[in-house]
Amino acid sequence: MSRPADNRAQFRPDDHPNDHFLLTTVVGSYPKPKWLDRARELDESGDLDDAAWAEAQDDAARLITGEHERAGLDTVVDGEMRREEMTEFFAARIGGYEFNGPVKVWGHNYFDKPSVVDEVSYEEPWLVDEFAFTSDVATRPVKVPITGPYTLASWSFDEVYGDEAALARDLADLVNEEVEALVDAGARYVQIDEPALATTPDDHALVGECLDRIVAGISEDVRVGLHVCYGDYSRIYPEVLEFPVDEVDLELCNGDYEQVDVFESPEFTTDLALGVVDAHDAGVESVEQIEQNIRQGLRVVPPERLTVSPDCGLKLLPREAAYQKTANLVTAARNVEADLDAGRIDLDTPVPIP
């Protein structure tokens, strides 16, 4: 029950060089400039006034939005410069949450996993200011990543509801309120991040129910994507095709595309946003390698329904590697488009899975 996906064309640049158009984008997060980390430390220790801290975040958002544009992306994000972590950022703005300290995700990557200690509530806009600033400094369309309600529920300690589904539904209504505010502010590309779906795939019906709540009343001109990563996709496919989204964004490069065949049957009926660079390996993939990775996506969808993106947020990479991966991703997409235009790619004979 995917939404009509003809909202893709609005992101095609006027000066796009090829007939084919593979929409290039990023999942969202990006390495922070070192000075921003230092400014955050000063802010947290009370040694930076609020205006200076706000200016530092503005400067970083402007810098990374520009970096995305220089890499050539069709749609850009501010690299989530104002967000430390995908659950923390939202939990800090939603009523009913408190924080008790960092917990491990993997290796030495941690987050302040929040605890729900009261019914959740919408108290202030979460992302409208961020979007307004980024779209003001950007010349390309801005995508807005939002952590999904199922993930917000799953990645919290629930001390109150005793029922993750009830918490997720309440949070979905808050996300809907936020998306409405973003659309009013001009947003046309929203990505709901639900990495937790891969952890508890049996809950795909609940995620679908939450997405129904999120898109309720949202115009079909607004492109709504769903990002999922790091899981056994056979457990959520083809169920994800029932979700009311225009695009499903998947991490597949990390596993060397060994799961790509999961999506070949039944037919992938929504748009595919394919991860073509590894977000957790500082080695930069060559343009040629990424072209091969993009062609894995053509096993699943035709070019007019393929979006190209990194596996996941790039924030843990060295910044130079993040930039080079992004730039190579765009170059590779343009090369594949040119090859498609020239008939050099036979869509009936897909590349083999590595």
Place this chain on the structure above:
Amino acid sequence: MSERVATTPGLYPLPDRAKEDLADLKGHQKGDLIDGSEGPAITDVYDRARAEAVADQDDAGLDRIVEGQLRWDDLLAHPLTVSDAVETGGIVRYYDNNNFYRDPQIVNDLQPTGDVAAELEAVRGSTEGPLQAVLPGPYALADLATDEHYGDEAELLAGVAEFLAGEAEQLPPHETLFLLDPSLVTSPPDDDIAERLPAAVDRVAGATDADVVLHSYWGAHDETAYAHLMDADIDAFGVDLIHEREDTLYNLTEYGTHDDVALGVVDGQNTRVETPETVRERADWFEERVPSQAFDTVYLAANTELFYLPVAPYREKLSALAAAADEEEVAA
């Protein structure tokens, strides 16, 4: 009256300062995780963190002291990822959690490394409490691995059991060995493998003189697997009383159990801290509901590893477990 013993399944959260220091020293990428070859600077941070983990348990008054498994970057797969016979692939999800480990790809005959034994050795002398060793159960470790060597599930299970037995044989003296095996619950074995479970568990349990607890969590054992596991020569099952406890009770009353039992009565994945009274009530509830069995030793434990928690509630939960066991002693 049963003796109640406060303990935990191990795998503790790192102290917050060690989290930062190790992130700085080791990095954030796949290739930066522990492979058994870390240098003195990293070793020093772990030594200090380990001392804190032992002090946390001594301060709380736990009856068994674990090493804390703070180096286990790959979680229960750790014993594999420090082995030369294993190559690490991409990061993969750790059960149904927001946690990841590197895919351990077994490419050769597994040989014990002594890595876990060296960790436990490092806390000898730093506590007066009896030590408890922690290893993954053979089924879980086989389940977490990718087999590119043994060829079939049965051979893999036997190979992993042999490997774990070799690790257990090297352990310094310990009072208790917890074998953590959530995979028995989350991905129950098929009938062929279920029949082979007792031999695999026995191979590991037979390598120590300590009391052996086979601890599973995130639900109840599959009935067939449980029936087979009753043939294994262990001292206790560890069961999760936070999830699916009625199904667990069914297995225990239907197929019987051992004289000792470990009860996951504290939620290792929720910051809501149980009071000692709640812990005691959960254990009482369990003992009353298994009339067929009078227990000698009842271990009061967290249901899961504790690394899921921030440091403050983790410490409070250790105290709740210890206090619950203590109150019982007073009442007795």
